[in-house]
Amino acid sequence: xxxxxxxxxxxxxxxxxxxxxxxxxxxxxxxxxxxxxxxxxxxxxxxxxxxxxxxxxxxxxxxxxxxxxxxxxxxxxxxxxxxxxxxxxxxxxxxxxxxxxxxxxxxxxxxxxxxxxxxxxxxxxxxxxxxxxxxxxxxxxxxxxxxxxxxxxxxxxxxxxxxxxxxxxxxxxxxxxxxxxx
Numbered sequence: 001x002x003x004x005x006x007x008x009x010x011x012x013x014x015x016x017x018x019x020x021x022x023x024x025x026x027x028x029x030x031x032x033x034x035x036x037x038x039x040x041x042x043x044x045x046x047x048x049x050x051x052x053x054x055x056x057x058x059x060x061x062x063x064x065x066x067x068x069x070x071x072x073x074x075x076x077x078x079x080x081x082x083x084x085x086x087x088x089x090x091x092x093x094x095x096x097x098x099x100x101x102x103x104x105x106x107x108x109x110x111x112x113x114x115x116x117x118x119x120x121x122x123x124x125x126x127x128x129x130x131x132x133x134x135x136x137x138x139x140x141x142x143x144x145x146x147x148x149x150x151x152x153x154x155x156x157x158x159x160x161x162x163x164x165x166x167x168x169x170x171x172x173x174x175x176x177x178x179x180x181x182x
Contacts, residue, residue, distance in 0.1 A: 032108055033061050053097040064105035071101055112142070145171045 031037060037060035039045040044056035053074075054067040075094035079085035085094075143149075145168075152167035 030059075032059055033112070035062060037062055039063055053093065054101055058101075058104045058108055061105070061109040064101065064108045068098070068101045068105050071097055145175060148174070 030040075039055075039059050042057075045059060046055060048055050054071060055063075058064045058067065071094070075085075075090065075098065079090045079094070084090075148171035149164070149167045152170055153162060153164070156170075157163060157167070
């Protein structure tokens with residue numbers, strides 16, 4: 001009971017920290033679309049060496065946008081100032097890296113999938129009975145509290161006492177409690 005209360009207090013603090021936004025934005029801390037996204041502290045991500053075209057890997061959408069903007073400035077503005085670029089940089093490498101970072105931006109800034117419903121109605125009139133056919137296709141968006149369920153299972157429960165339903169209830173209760181306290 002004490003461990004559960006501590007977990008609820010921890011989740012409440014975590015949710016309160018995100019209350020600075022106008023709406024409840026419950027998201028995983030490593031959300032690639034968040035404005036405050038941070039690149040992983042791993043090789044290939046983050047800052048590039050001086051004179052480099054950009055990082056090898058990009059996780060955050062904001063980073064992809066910034067790298068592309070910096071590259072375009074370097075290839076467009078800097079290559080036409082008083083100290084022009086080498087011809088190979090402007091003619092060969094700028095297009096190669098621009099394409100590479102545009103593809104990375106498209107991948108990292110792609111919107112999350114949402115639930116969509118398609119309804120098709122066909123009505124046939126005959127001398128007998130009209131027929132209506134309805135086809136519905138639904139794809140579900142990921143549960144925004146999925147990160148909370150995982151954290152609960154990892155931190156609040158022993159491996160031999162895993163209770164998925166309890167974690168879901170706890171996370172939903174914490175989110176509702178936080179939303180009420182806005």
